[in-house]
Structures are given as structure tokens and as C-alpha cells.
Amino acid sequence: MAKKNKKKQTMAERADRHALYQDSVQDSEFELDFVEDTYKAIRNKKPVKLREDFAGTARSACVWTKRGKSNQSWAVDFDKEVLDWGRAHNLKKLKPKQQARVALIESDVLTVDTPSVDVVLAFNFSYWILKNRKDLLAYFQSVHRSLNDDGLMFLDAFGGxxxxxxxxxxxxxxxxxxxxxxxxxxxxxxxxxxxxxxxxxxxxxxxxxxxxxxRLWGGSEIEDLLREAGFSGVRFYVQKFDDETEEALDEFEETREVVDHECWIAYIVAEK
Ligand SMILES: C[S@@+](CC[C@H](N)C(=O)[O-])C[C@H]1O[C@@H](n2cnc3c(N)ncnc32)[C@H](O)[C@@H]1O
Structure with a gap:
């Protein structure tokens, strides 16, 4: 009888890096609550059409269609491998009617052409891959063109x-x-x-x-480029800390100032 020589795989060998990524750094429900609440507060209505740029596994685009019967989304990433993972693991889990309202688009965010949307998301600092002002300005200009007249762009940033x-x-x-x-x-x-x-x-x-x-872009640099790209207003919403324990809270407050923290995280909202 042949000797079984199957070495037991380690946990790392069995792991799926995209699933681990989603479980570690992405809370799409929280982010989309913030997007909906902030859009409602600024525009006094609900957003319906959403584009997720640098979408990776397209998780937020997929969750978006579960949150409203008319919600539609476009997820843009230039990496086929990660989009395929998202198709197999996130899109397939949706009901057929929801799936029909999500488009996964393999494209560079700098050149992508999508229908006009109410919101564009670029989360988890992904736009920092654009390291010079020419490219970041071109990206913001392209997002500005893709937004409806009352559209908003949502970004995030960290510093300290x-x-x-x-x-x-x-x-x-x-x-x-x-x-x-x-x-x-x-x-x-x-x-x-x-x-x-x-x-x-x-x-x-x-x-x-x-x-x-x-490139670790600063708040004012990002605001200057958004305004140069045509956005009429830029708001910062900074994560709050518990005064006593100094623990980060799940709350973001609109402000123009961060005191000298070791670390801050903020959402940036740009108004067309
Ligand atoms: C950190 S992941 C972001 C995943 C997810 N959106 C999130 O919030 O966690 C960054 C993704 O951006 C994609 N990417 C980087 N540059 C891009 C570009 N110019 N156009 C399209 N996708 C790009 C990468 O392929 C990668 O999947």
C-alpha cells in the first residue's frame, strides 16, 4: 500500500487573503451608513447610484444593492484577479435581482467611463497610489465629471x-x-x-x-486639489476618541481642526 505522504497544510496555506482583508479592514455596512447619512444631511435625499473606485473585491458595491430596491452600483478596479474573487464570493451571494444592479468594471479609475452617479467612494486610502498632483488632479476631475449635479465624492485619509x-x-x-x-x-x-x-x-x-x-497626502493638499478639480465644497469628518480611555470611537465629527494627535483618521466629502 502506498504510504500516505500528505503534509498537513498550515493555516496560512489554507487562508484566503481576500477574505482576511475584508474581515480586517473593511466594514462596508458602517461606511455605507456614513455615506447615506451624510448625503441625506447635505442633500436632503437618499443617494441611489454609487460607484466604488479602487473597488478590490467590490464588497461595498455589492452591499449597496442590498440596502434599497432601486440602488445600483458600479465597482471599478484594474486588477482582474481581485474582481473575479469579488464576483465569486460577494456578487454571487446576492439575489439575482440585486446582482443585476451591480456592474464590475475592469478598468483604470483614471480613464473609466460610467453612467452618472450620486456618490463615488474611494476608501481605504487607495487613491494615495496616485503620488503626484497631476495624476491626483486628473482623477478628481474625472470623478467630478462622473457625478450627478448634486453628487458627492467620499474619500478617507489618515495622519498624525x-x-x-x-x-x-x-x-x-x-x-x-x-x-x-x-x-x-x-x-x-x-x-x-x-x-x-x-x-x-x-x-x-x-x-x-x-x-x-x-504618498501620505495632507488634508489641505487634498482639499486644494478637489477644489481645483471643480468641487464647490470640501468637508472633513474626523474620528472621535473617548476622552478618558483615549480609545477610537465609531463616531466621526465634522471639523476643520485636529489637535496634535499621534494618529487621526477622517472621511473627506467633496460636493460637486
Ligand atoms: C486597498 S484596495 C481597496 C479595496 C476596497 N475598496 C477597500 O476600501 O478596502 C486597492 C485596490 O485599488 C486597485 N487599484 C489601484 N490603482 C488603481 C487604478 N488606477 N485603477 C483601478 N484600480 C486601481 C488595486 O487593484 C486594489 O484592488
Missing amino acids: SQAHTTQVEKHKLDGFTYLWDQNKYNALTQEMSCYIHFRFPDKSRLDKAFSYTW
Whole structure:
């Protein structure tokens, strides 16, 4: 009888990096609550058509169609592999009528052509891949053209002294540990190289599951470019901290000032 020589796979070998990513850094329900509440507060109506740029697995675009019978979405990413994963794991889970209201588009966000929408999302700092003002301005101009007259663009940003340094943040989650590795930082150009790693209870590791090379754009630089692209207003909503425990809260407050925090995270909302 042939000897069974099957080596048991480690947890890292069995893991799916896109599923881990979604479980670690993406809370689409929370983000879409913020999008809907903020749109309602500014425009006094509900948004219906949404485009998710740098969409990755298109999770938010898929969740969007579950939140309203008329909701429609377009998810744009230039990476076929991640869109295919999203099609198999997120889109397929929707009811057929909901699936029919989502389009996954394999394209560069700089050149994509979609129908006019009420909101465009570019979350998880993905637009920081555009590292010079010419490209970021061209992107904002293209989003401006794609929005309805009362459309809003939603972005996010982070900063504070901890952003301007190399460091590794560890978060123990359900069944694995997520690591955010700010691996290199150029203090002159504010370019950074970051990785996402995962660690498992059996000591196996998925190193460099995701890599990013970004420019750490500042709030005023982003606002200047949005206004130059034609947006009439730019609002910042900064995450609040508990005064006593200093823990970050699930609340974002509109403000124009962040005191000298080590780390801040904000949503940026640009009005057409
Ligand atoms: C960090 S993931 C974002 C996933 C998800 N939207 C989120 O909020 O977590 C960044 C994605 O942007 C895509 N991407 C980067 N540059 C792009 C471009 N110019 N056009 C389209 N997609 C781009 C990458 O392929 C990657 O899937």
C-alpha cells in the first residue's frame, strides 16, 4: 500500500487573503451608513447610484444593492484577479435581482467611463497610489465629471505623528492576527511603503499579503486639489476618541481642526 505522504497544510496555506482583508479592514455596512447619512444631511435625499473606485473585491458595491430596491452600483478596479474573487464570493451571494444592479468594471479609475452617479467612494486610502498632483488632479476631475449635479465624492485619509514614521500595528482578530506594517517612510517626499501581513495560531504566517506604495497626502493638499478639480465644497469628518480611555470611537465629527494627535483618521466629502 502506498504510504500516505500528505503534509498537513498550515493555516496560512489554507487562508484566503481576500477574505482576511475584508474581515480586517473593511466594514462596508458602517461606511455605507456614513455615506447615506451624510448625503441625506447635505442633500436632503437618499443617494441611489454609487460607484466604488479602487473597488478590490467590490464588497461595498455589492452591499449597496442590498440596502434599497432601486440602488445600483458600479465597482471599478484594474486588477482582474481581485474582481473575479469579488464576483465569486460577494456578487454571487446576492439575489439575482440585486446582482443585476451591480456592474464590475475592469478598468483604470483614471480613464473609466460610467453612467452618472450620486456618490463615488474611494476608501481605504487607495487613491494615495496616485503620488503626484497631476495624476491626483486628473482623477478628481474625472470623478467630478462622473457625478450627478448634486453628487458627492467620499474619500478617507489618515495622519498624525505616527503616520510619518515606520511602525507595525498588530490587531488580534477572530482566528488570526492582522499586521499593518509601515515599512518604509521617506520624510522628504512623504512616500511610504506599507504591507499587510497575517499571523495564525499555528505560528504560520502570510507575509506581504498586500503591498502599497503611497504618498501620505495632507488634508489641505487634498482639499486644494478637489477644489481645483471643480468641487464647490470640501468637508472633513474626523474620528472621535473617548476622552478618558483615549480609545477610537465609531463616531466621526465634522471639523476643520485636529489637535496634535499621534494618529487621526477622517472621511473627506467633496460636493460637486
Ligand atoms: C486597498 S484596495 C481597496 C479595496 C476596497 N475598496 C477597500 O476600501 O478596502 C486597492 C485596490 O485599488 C486597485 N487599484 C489601484 N490603482 C488603481 C487604478 N488606477 N485603477 C483601478 N484600480 C486601481 C488595486 O487593484 C486594489 O484592488
